[in-house]
Amino acid sequence: MLCQTDHQTFASRGLIHFPGLIPEAITEAAVKAIYKPLTRLGFRRDNTWQLPAINDDKLQRAGIVGLKDTKGSAAFRDALTPEVISIAKELAGEAVLDDIHRSPQLLFTFPNADIWEIPYSIWHLDAPRLPDGKAPGIQLFVVLNNLPPGGGGTLVVAGSHRLLNTGARISSKEVRRRLKREPYFASLLSRDSAERNQFLQQAGHVGEIELQVIELTGNTGDVFFMDMRLLHAPTRNCRDVPRIMLTHRFISPALVADYGKVIAD
Numbered sequence: 596m597l598c599q600t601d602h603q604t605f606a607s608r609g610l611i612h613f614p615g616l617i618p619e620a621i622t623e624a625a626v627k628a629i630y631k632p633l634t635r636l637g638f639r640r641d642n643t644w645q646l647p648a649i650n651d652d653k654l655q656r657a658g659i660v661g662l663k664d665t666k667g668s669a670a671f672r673d674a675l676t677p678e679v680i681s682i683a684k685e686l687a688g689e690a691v692l693d694d695i696h697r698s699p700q701l702l703f704t705f706p707n708a709d710i711w712e713i714p715y716s717i718w719h720l721d722a723p724r725l726p727d728g729k730a731p732g733i734q735l736f737v738v739l740n741n742l743p744p745g746g747g748g749t750l751v752v753a754g755s756h757r758l759l760n761t762g763a764r765i766s767s768k769e770v771r772r773r774l775k776r777e778p779y780f781a782s783l784l785s786r787d788s789a790e791r792n793q794f795l796q797q798a799g800h801v802g803e804i805e806l807q808v809i810e811l812t813g814n815t816g817d818v819f820f821m822d823m824r825l826l827h828a829p830t831r832n833c834r835d836v837p838r839i840m841l842t843h844r845f846i847s848p849a850l851v852a853d854y855g856k857v858i859a860d
């Protein structure tokens with residue numbers, strides 16, 4: 596299903612973008628499921644947004660709480676199309692993936708800032724480095740409404756999956772601590788580094804490995820597949836509409852074993 600260039604891109608960057616992979620009928624149904632509680636709570640009326648002020652944390656939180664009603668939505672599950680599952684499996688190599696039957700999770704951010712800046716904190720990993728040196732899983736991000744720069748799309752450090760594969764288990768916290776020893780990450784993760792948005796333009800290096808901060812932007816129906824070893828972070832939304840994405844983690848059996856539990860359907 597994937598060509599050699601796709602495999603090379605994913606191997607070197609840990610990220611690959613497939614425009615328009617999800618059919619419109621599926622994205623529309625997912626958005627409808629999201630609008631339902633938002634309409635009930637007054638954040639949508641007559642098909643238009645009634646958005647809280649960018650600094651109204653309380654009202655924004657009420658919206659996010661209301662969105663919990665969408666958890667496990669069948670419309671979200673439909674985003675895991677046979678094509679999506681087959682790409683995830685192919686990118687994961689020989690590993691059989693667990694977790695494919697659970698429903699994707701909603702990532703929703705109200706407009707919440709005037710100034711968009713790459714954060715210095717909140718960069719993290721969702722899983723440790725594993726002794727087999729492979730990806731603990733493949734995480735996908737589905738764009739449900741057009742997502743231009745500054746619109747709250749997740750940030751990732753492409754290339755960071757190639758670091759610290761030492762053949763030992765390293766906790767996510769420890770990975771972050773060790774990465775900070777490298778000048779590139781020391782600067783990215785420091786509150787004192789100025790002109791932070793330059794990380795989007797300028798690549799960095801650790802040894803031969805090229806690193807690049809990438810903001811996930813795209814159009815409705817686009818899908819990004821990410822190696823779960825990539826350092827990543829949420830960002831602010833400086834646009835005038837909410838950021839609406841789905842995410843889902845296809846977990847490798849090695850990570851399931853590491854958790855010491857089987858993830859149930």
Ligand SMILES: O=C(O)CCC(=O)C(=O)O
Nearest residue numbers: 702721748749828829842
């Ligand atoms: O874009 C976001 O909200 C961040 C997602 C994230 O940090 C995660 O999936 O672990």
